[in-house]
Amino acid sequence: MKKIFLTPGNPDAAGIHQQYPIEDAAWIWSEDDKPGTPTFARFSLTFTALTEPMKLHVSGDQRYELLLDGKLISRGPDAGDKWHWSFASYEIPLTAGEHTFEAIVWCLGNDAPLAHHSHAAGFILAGEGAYADLINTGKAPWKAEVLDGISFDEKRLLEGAHYIGSAAVFDGRDFPWEPKNPKSAIITEPPLEDWCWRYGMRLSDRRFQPSGLPDQKANEIRTGCVRAIVPEAGEAGEATFFPKAVTDDPAIATWNALLKREKSVTIPANSSLAVLWDLENYYCGYPALQTDGGNGAQLTVEWAESLFETAKAINGDRTPRKGQRSVIAEKYFVGFGDTFIPDGGKQRNWHNYWWRSGRYMLLRIKTYAEAVTIKDWSIQETRLPLNFEGQFSSSDESLPALFQLCQRGLEMCAHETFVDCPYYEQLMYIGDGRLQALCLYATVQDASLQRRALNLVDWSRATQGGGWTASRYPSRMDQIIPTFSLIWISMVRDHYDWRGEADFIKGKLPAVRAVLDRFADYKNERGLLEKIPCWQFVDWCSTWDTGYPPGAMDGVSSVINLLYAWTLQNAAYLESHLGDSLRADLLLQQREAILKEVHKCFWDTDKKMLADDEAHTSFSQHGQTFALLNDFLDEDEKDAAFNAMQDPSLHQATVYFRHYLFACSFQQMKPDTYFSSLGDWWGMLKADAHTPWERPEPSRSDCHAWGSHPWFWAFTGLAGIHPSAPEFAEVRIAPQPGSLNELSASMPHPKGTIKLSLTFEGAACRGKAILPETITGTFIWRGEEIALQGGENIVEIK
Numbered sequence: 001m002k003k004i005f006l007t008p009g010n011p012d013a014a015g016i017h018q019q020y021p022i023e024d025a026a027w028i029w030s031e032d033d034k035p036g037t038p039t040f041a042r043f044s045l046t047f048t049a050l051t052e053p054m055k056l057h058v059s060g061d062q063r064y065e066l067l068l069d070g071k072l073i074s075r076g077p078d079a080g081d082k083w084h085w086s087f088a089s090y091e092i093p094l095t096a097g098e099h100t101f102e103a104i105v106w107c108l109g110n111d112a113p114l115a116h117h118s119h120a121a122g123f124i125l126a127g128e129g130a131y132a133d134l135i136n137t138g139k140a141p142w143k144a145e146v147l148d149g150i151s152f153d154e155k156r157l158l159e160g161a162h163y164i165g166s167a168a169v170f171d172g173r174d175f176p177w178e179p180k181n182p183k184s185a186i187i188t189e190p191p192l193e194d195w196c197w198r199y200g201m202r203l204s205d206r207r208f209q210p211s212g213l214p215d216q217k218a219n220e221i222r223t224g225c226v227r228a229i230v231p232e233a234g235e236a237g238e239a240t241f242f243p244k245a246v247t248d249d250p251a252i253a254t255w256n257a258l259l260k261r262e263k264s265v266t267i268p269a270n271s272s273l274a275v276l277w278d279l280e281n282y283y284c285g286y287p288a289l290q291t292d293g294g295n296g297a298q299l300t301v302e303w304a305e306s307l308f309e310t311a312k313a314i315n316g317d318r319t320p321r322k323g324q325r326s327v328i329a330e331k332y333f334v335g336f337g338d339t340f341i342p343d344g345g346k347q348r349n350w351h352n353y354w355w356r357s358g359r360y361m362l363l364r365i366k367t368y369a370e371a372v373t374i375k376d377w378s379i380q381e382t383r384l385p386l387n388f389e390g391q392f393s394s395s396d397e398s399l400p401a402l403f404q405l406c407q408r409g410l411e412m413c414a415h416e417t418f419v420d421c422p423y424y425e426q427l428m429y430i431g432d433g434r435l436q437a438l439c440l441y442a443t444v445q446d447a448s449l450q451r452r453a454l455n456l457v458d459w460s461r462a463t464q465g466g467g468w469t470a471s472r473y474p475s476r477m478d479q480i481i482p483t484f485s486l487i488w489i490s491m492v493r494d495h496y497d498w499r500g501e502a503d504f505i506k507g508k509l510p511a512v513r514a515v516l517d518r519f520a521d522y523k524n525e526r527g528l529l530e531k532i533p534c535w536q537f538v539d540w541c542s543t544w545d546t547g548y549p550p551g552a553m554d555g556v557s558s559v560i561n562l563l564y565a566w567t568l569q570n571a572a573y574l575e576s577h578l579g580d581s582l583r584a585d586l587l588l589q590q591r592e593a594i595l596k597e598v599h600k601c602f603w604d605t606d607k608k609m610l611a612d613d614e615a616h617t618s619f620s621q622h623g624q625t626f627a628l629l630n631d632f633l634d635e636d637e638k639d640a641a642f643n644a645m646q647d648p649s650l651h652q653a654t655v656y657f658r659h660y661l662f663a664c665s666f667q668q669m670k671p672d673t674y675f676s677s678l679g680d681w682w683g684m685l686k687a688d689a690h691t692p693w694e695r696p697e698p699s700r701s702d703c704h705a706w707g708s709h710p711w712f713w714a715f716t717g718l719a720g721i722h723p724s725a726p727e728f729a730e731v732r733i734a735p736q737p738g739s740l741n742e743l744s745a746s747m748p749h750p751k752g753t754i755k756l757s758l759t760f761e762g763a764a765c766r767g768k769a770i771l772p773e774t775i776t777g778t779f780i781w782r783g784e785e786i787a788l789q790g791g792e793n794i795v796e797i798k
Contacts, residue, residue, distance in 0.1 A: 001073065004055065004089040006210035014083075014207035018194045022057035022087050022208060025126035026138025027189035032146045033121060038108040040147040040353070042176075043123050043185060045101045047134045049094035055128040056135065059087035060105040061206070062118045063354075066125075067102045068092065072218060075382075076211065078416040078452070079474050082119040084209040084459055101125070101135070104147070106353055111152045113354060114163035115417065115427055115474050119206045122188050138191060143182035149175030150353070156237045158336050159319070160700060163425040163475075165354045167236070167336065172343035172350070173296065212448050214385055216415065221379040224280035226255040227328055233272040233364040236300045236339060239311035240274060240362065244329040258377055266373045267294075267365050276328065277361040277377070282412050282691045282703055284422050285379035287337070287361065288351040294372020295344030299365055302337030303358035305423055305702035313698070321698045325359065326688040333362050344370055355382045357412065357422035357703070359690065384414040389753065390443030392714045394743040399714070402681055406711035409691040410439055413705035417474070418453055421694065421701040427472040430457055430484035431537070432706040434491045435659050439708050441498040442715040445748040450495055451504065457488045458511045467518030469511075471535070480534040483560065485515045486567040493570040496577070499750055500727025506578045512571055516587075519564060527593050528601070529564055530556045538563070538622055539657035540695045549622060549651075551613035558602040558612055562626035565594045569630075577726055595632040608640035612651070619644070620651035625664045642668050654695050655680055659709040666717040671738035674713060681710060719745040719756055724777065731777035731788065733769055735760075751775055758795065769793045 009019030018024065030041045058066055059077045066074045077086035106112075107121035123144075127135040134140055149171040156167035192204060229249040234240045255275055257263035267273070287301040308320040311332045323331070335358070340350045363377065388407060393400070413419045417428040418436045437450040460473035464480060469488050471481035489512050496505045524530040536552035538559055544550070551557035568591040575584035602611045602623070610627045612618040624641040627633060633641060644650065645661070653661045658677055665673035680696050684707075692707025693699035716722050717736055724732035728750055735758060737743055742759045752772035759766050765781045773790035780786075781797045 001090055001092045003211075003215055004091055005212060006089055008210055008212075014209075015192070015202040015204040016200065018192050020057065020087070020208055020210065021055075021128050021132070022059065022124060022126040023192040024132060025124050025136040026187045026191050027061075027120075027122035027124045028137045028142060028144065028185035029122050029188045030144035030146050031183055031186045034146075036109075038106070038111045038150075038152060039121060040104065040106045040150050041121070041123070041144055042147055042179070042182070043101070043103040043105065043142050043144050044179065044182065045135060045140055045142045046098055047101075047140065048098055049096055050130055050134070052129070053091050053093045054131050054135075055089070055091050056125060056131070057087050057089045058125045059085060059208075060103070060124070061085075061120060061122045062107045062112050062116045064103050064105045064123060069099055070102075075216065075218070078211050078213055079115045079117075080209065080456065081117045081459060081474055082206045083462065084455070085119070085206045086209050086211050087124075088211045088215070108152075108165070110476075111154070111166040113165040113426055114476055117474055117476060120188060137185065138187050142185040143179070144185035145176065145179060145182040147176060149173065153236070153339070156336060158424055161425050162336075163427060164356070164423070168338040168353055169341070170339065170350060171341045172345070172348055173341060175343070177343075177345060177348070212452060213416065214446075214448070216382045217385050219381050221279070221283055221285055221381045222259050222261070224278045226252050226259065226275055227278045228252070228276040229255070230274040230276070231272070233274050233298075233300075233366045236302065236364065237336065239308075240333045241311075242276070242307065242328050242331055242333065247329055258374065261376065264373050264375045266371055267297075267367050269367050269369055269371045271365065271367045273365050275363045275365070276333065277363070278326075278328070279359050279361070279379075282357070282359050282408060283379060283381060284355055284357040284383050284412055284415070285381040286351045286355050288349070288376070288378050288380055289340055289374060290376035291342045291348045291350075292346050292373040292375060293344055293370055294342040294367060295370045297342055297365065297367040297370070297372045298339055299342070299363065299372070300337055300339040301352070302333075302335035302362045302364065303356040303423070304333055304335035304360045304362070305358045307331035307333050307360065317698045319698050319700050322687075322702070324687055325690075325702070333360065335360070335362055337362075342372060347375070351380060359702075382415070383411055384416075384449060386411055386414055386440070386444050387446070388443050389445055389746065389748040390715060391746040392711070392719065392743070394718070394737075394740045396740055401685055402678070403711045403714065405681070405685060405690060405692055406439070406708035407443075409703060409705040409708040410436060412691055412703050414440075414449060417456060418449065418705070420472070420706070421704050423703060424701055427475055428453060428456065429472045429481075430469065430488050430491070431481070431656065432704070433457075434487050434494065435656070435706045435709045435712070437491060438494060439705070439712045441494065442712050442747055447495070447499045450499070451501070454488075454491060454495060454508060457491075458508060461511060461514065467514055469515065481537050482519070482532050482534055483536055483538060483563060485518070486563055489515060489567050490570050493574055496574065496726050497723040498728055502578060502727065505574065509574060509579045512574060513583075516568070516571060524556070526597050526601075527590070528556050528561050528597055532560065536560055540654050541620070541622070541651050541657075542654070543651050549612050549620065550618035556601070556614055558598055558610055559620065559622050559626060561594055561598050562623070562630055565591045565598070565630050566626060568594070595630060599632065603637070607644070608637070609644035610641060618651065619649075621645045621653045621661060622651065622657060624650075625653070625657070625660050628664045628668060629660065631667075638668065642670065655693065655704070655707040656695075659706075659712075662709070662713045662717060666713065666736055669736060671717065671736035674710075674717060675738055678710060681707070715745055715747055719743055720780075721745060721747050721754055721756065729775070731771060731775060732780065733777060733788070734780040735765070749775065763798070765795060765797045767795045769795060
């Protein structure tokens with residue numbers, strides 16, 4: 001079986017004119033559905049294979065799981081919106097004889113994860129050629145039935161932002177393990193009739209968009225070990241204490257044999273216990289159990305990123321502290337998960353409707369009149385398969401552990417979209433997404449996830465009136481962070497520089513212009529942005545109010561205006577290459593005027609640094625960083641501003657914003673700042689973290705890929721590899737190794753691979769740089785330049 005990637009059609013014809021084979025099928029559903037309630041439905045079809053391979057196209061609303069002869073074919077659709085409804089396409093060779101499709105589809109309304117939109121519950125599948133009459137929904141004799149026994153406990157919630165879907169309670173006593181009384185599926189939306197295009201009539205609000213992503217991983221995980229057994233199960237969602245004694249239970253060995261599929265575990269009737277599985281790394285996956293017996297037992301599988309030192313936050317902390325992540329003794333498990341209630345049958349296989357994440361799983365078991373035998377406990381891993389071609393090594397033996405942490409964070413936050421955090425929200429925020437995208441440009445050849453991110457944010461503008469973007473998308477709950485709209489424009493430029501695709505990027509210019517036009521509405525008489533509504537998030541700085549820089553909420557902020565000026569420069573770059581050169585000149589003129597006014601209003605001649613507010617009462621690393629990135633200070637002011645960033649009395653950048661601080665440091669040729677600013681990451685590793693945290697301890701989220709950017713700066717800062725022309729047509733290699741005496745790097749490039757191997761001794765730099773054959777570039781070391789050609793280049797600078 002292979003996934004097929006169709007060329008996207010004309011978006012203006014979507015829902016009007018047939019462009020894809022799937023539009024020749026109908027949306028179907030079960031006649032027994034109860035509108036307005038969360039619903040699971042099962043669809044089935046038996047057919048006889050033809051001699052040629054089968055090409056099929058499939059989607060569902062909100063989500064489907066498609067099996068062929070009991071084997072998983074596809075999960076989807078990719079998260080999006082009704083105006084860009086994703087469908088997947090496959091080519092499947094079939095043996096002669098009968099075959100059976102089964103699809104489980106759910107439409108859950110507000111119980112679904114927040115990233116999943118819905119138009120109307122439904123399932124659609126289409127074949128090509130002679131298979132169309134055999135398998136198309138609306139033509140073939142598909143059967144459907146609503147699946148009883150699955151409800152939701154909406155009171156189980158993680159503290160803070162809980163956007164990953166409600167806790168499911170799967171009651172096997174009511175669930176139809178075998179088809180009970182399936183009926184012929186009913187058509188809820190007919191095939192798209194092609195005649196309507198002549199009159200410009202859009203007959204469907206659900207407009208198809210072919211999937212451009214590889215399928216998510218779906219492999220079985222049994223890593224790690226059971227580490228503790230608590231003699232009381234406790235209640236779902238409550239804090240469970242782990243005294244040291246529970247780590248010595250002799251039954252632990254039997255549970256570990258279960259994980260290896262060597263033994264089953266039987267829990268007697270009228271028992272209560274909780275079993276803790278340490279995966280020994282961070283995972284995203286669908287928890288799965290197989291049971292015999294146990295009629296009415298409650299098996300709740302909860303996930304946690306770490307155990308907590310206290311059950312509740314104390315001493316004014318935002319969240320309880322977690323301490324050493326590998327330590328469980330004398331700590332509390334506080335997690336979230338779902339419940340399976342067996343019906344007493346044999347070999348009952350359960351997996352959850354949606355994936356969860358973390359390092360630890362707690363299986364709470366309560367049996368009543370009947371013993372339950374657990375025959376299997378595993379995880380079906382899910383995430384986007386990323387092939388990391390980029391490699392970095394150096395003389396610093398501490399860096400590989402740091403970069404492994406960064407890589408794991410990227411893996412865990414790459415799904416159908418970038419996600420900010422897999423445990424709490426699973427939403428694609430623009431600020432997070434830009435840093436994730438940059439990391440993948442430097443390490444992964446495929447850029448399909450970045451392309452989808454750019455599209456999704458562009459599409460989100462329709463939900464905001466066409467100006468600003470949503471801060472996160474897809475999401476059923478609107479949120480606007482105008483600063484993230486600016487950062488999206490930089491994401492557009494990033495893609496153009498790193499991967500090109502000029503026609504695709506040119507198609508984003510109307511959106512770039514619309515975003516900037518929206519900001520223009522908030523310029524005051526001096527040309528500065530003032531009192532922009534909504535959340536002006538810049539960083540989780542502990543001394544700021546909810547991420548706002550001083551002045552941003554009710555006045556004028558230097559940080560916001562400098563971010564705007566920096567964005568105008570990136571927009572002008574795009575216009576000059578792909579759009580309107582006159583518009584590019586105008587943007588640069590606006591930028592120059594803003595920078596002049598910012599210097600006049602915010603430069604503090606006594607402190608020799610840039611203030612955050614007009615009263616000069618607040619100073620931050622953020623303000624100095626954006627001032628230096630905009631490159632408008634004179635040389636003495638640059639030195640003063642950079643030196644001021646070392647002052648601990650300034651508002652300090654945290655994990656997210658350190659990306660921009662690192663950009664500033666390498667721009668100013670100060671690589672030592674990169675090494676001296678990694679303290680938060682060394683703290684994560686010391687605490688045995690496997691993924692970067694959202695912010696310094698106490699951190700809500702233990703997995704936030706916006707903290708993976710130190711890996712990006714190893715390639716682009718320490719090794720100094722960076723595009724110097726659109727579409728990476730030319731490369732600039734300007735290493736800044738700091739204290740390193742040797743480094744090697746391999747970076748994927750649209751035309752192949754860039755390889756670099758260098759040694760440093762005093763002022764000397766020696767080694768070689770290998771470029772793709774058609775690419776040229778420049779090597780820069782301490783002011784001396786060497787022209788680079790495609791192929792191998794020897795570097796010898798004394």
